[in-house]
Amino acid sequence: MNPNTPLYRHPYLLLTLTALFWSGNMVLGRGIRADVPPIALAFWRWVIALALIAPLALPHLKEQWPLLKKGWKPVLLLGILGVGCYNTFAYVALQYTAATNAVLLNSFIPIVTIALSWLFLGKRLKPIEAVGVAISFLGATTIIARGDLAVLLGLSLNLGDVWMLGAVLTWAIYTVGLQWRPAGVHPMLMLGALTLVGVLTLAPIYAHELGAFGGPARHINLHWGSLAGIAYVGVLPSFVGYIFYNRGVAEVGANKASLFIHLMPVFGTLLSALFLGELPHLYHFVGIGLIFSGIYLTMARLPRLKGA
Numbered sequence: 001m002n003p004n005t006p007l008y009r010h011p012y013l014l015l016t017l018t019a020l021f022w023s024g025n026m027v028l029g030r031g032i033r034a035d036v037p038p039i040a041l042a043f044w045r046w047v048i049a050l051a052l053i054a055p056l057a058l059p060h061l062k063e064q065w066p067l068l069k070k071g072w073k074p075v076l077l078l079g080i081l082g083v084g085c086y087n088t089f090a091y092v093a094l095q096y097t098a099a100t101n102a103v104l105l106n107s108f109i110p111i112v113t114i115a116l117s118w119l120f121l122g123k124r125l126k127p128i129e130a131v132g133v134a135i136s137f138l139g140a141t142t143i144i145a146r147g148d149l150a151v152l153l154g155l156s157l158n159l160g161d162v163w164m165l166g167a168v169l170t171w172a173i174y175t176v177g178l179q180w181r182p183a184g185v186h187p188m189l190m191l192g193a194l195t196l197v198g199v200l201t202l203a204p205i206y207a208h209e210l211g212a213f214g215g216p217a218r219h220i221n222l223h224w225g226s227l228a229g230i231a232y233v234g235v236l237p238s239f240v241g242y243i244f245y246n247r248g249v250a251e252v253g254a255n256k257a258s259l260f261i262h263l264m265p266v267f268g269t270l271l272s273a274l275f276l277g278e279l280p281h282l283y284h285f286v287g288i289g290l291i292f293s294g295i296y297l298t299m300a301r302l303p304r305l306k307g308a
Contacts, residue, residue, distance in 0.1 A: 011251035014244035015260040021244075023267035025087070025237035026103065030094045032229045035221040038091035041230065043199070043206040044220075046083055048234025049242070050195045057192030064185050068193055071182025075193050078181060082174035082242075083198025088205075089167035097160025103265055105164040107140040112172035113258035120176065123255065129298050136262045136294025139287040143265040147283025175254045178246065187250075191242055259298055262291050 029041065061068075068075065093102055110133060117123040145152035181190055211217025220226060249257040269284045 011248040015248040018241045018244045019260050019263035020267045021236040021241040023264045028229050029091050035226040037218040039206045039209040040220050042088040043202045044230050045233040045238050046199045049238035052239045053192045056188040060186040060189040067182050067184050074180040079194040079197025080201050081170045084201030085170040086167050089163050093160040093163035102164050108168050109261045110258040113175050116176045132294045132297030136291050139290025140262045140265045143287035175258050178249045
């Protein structure tokens with residue numbers, strides 16, 4: 001990471017903003033689930049993102065097409081996992097499970113990412129770095145459990161939780177797999193390619209949700225609220241968030257970048273206070289303090305991952 005990087009391009013800031021955008025996405029996905037079916041939300045979110053990305057990606061296509069074609073296998077896999085699967089699985093999960101369960105399971109992403117990095121790339125954490133990850137996860141758990149161990153012990157897995165675990169696994173694989181994306185391809189062209197793969201993956205599934213293959217049809221309940229929700233997830237979590245996250249992974253590596261997922265319960269608390277009038281409690285501040293302490297320990301000690 002270049003110490004002279006301007007603040008507005010600093011990877012830690014970009015990853016923090018990504019966590020903020022994605023926190024809003026989770027809250028919104030739960031809030032509009034009755035009006036926007038999960039596959040429809042995922043499909044139109046990425047169609048909007050692709051429309052925004054295309055003008056920035058196409059100027060690089062002619063020159064860099066050979067690089068993209070040569071690396072088509074990781075592009076295909078990353079597009080299916082990161083665009084086609086993760087958010088779709090999460091939206092389906094939010095149809096069946098409470099937001100509490102979903103956010104808690106989502107907080108396993110850094111741990112799964114680090115495990116995969118160790119398993120497939122031989123990347124290991126120093127003891128102090130492992131402590132930092134554990135402290136950060138403890139902070140996320142404190143917020144989600146509302147500071148009450150009984151709440152945590154009372155959580156049980158259901159169909160939605162299984163879908164969320166699938167989302168966690170796909171995102172962890174996507175994060176680690178970013179290091180195998182074709183070298184030399186412009187970031188916007190890469191994001192455009194991944195998004196196109198994701199849209200093509202979702203298209204037949206969306207057609208099935210609409211009843212094209214004889215199943216029960218589900219449609220969007222169109223009103224200003226549902227349209228605004230689709231617009232939000234298409235612009236900030238999808239277009240801006242993925243640009244920020246991919247750059248953050250490229251700058252600081254998969255392990256560091258994934259740790260910022262633990263900020264989502266922090267932002268979830270703040271967004272609830274701001275938009276729902278739910279004032280924070282002591283356990284919120286304890287959890288936030290633990291999360292930032294864990295991130296600080298890991299950021300201060302973890303060296304840059306080679307090849308990431």
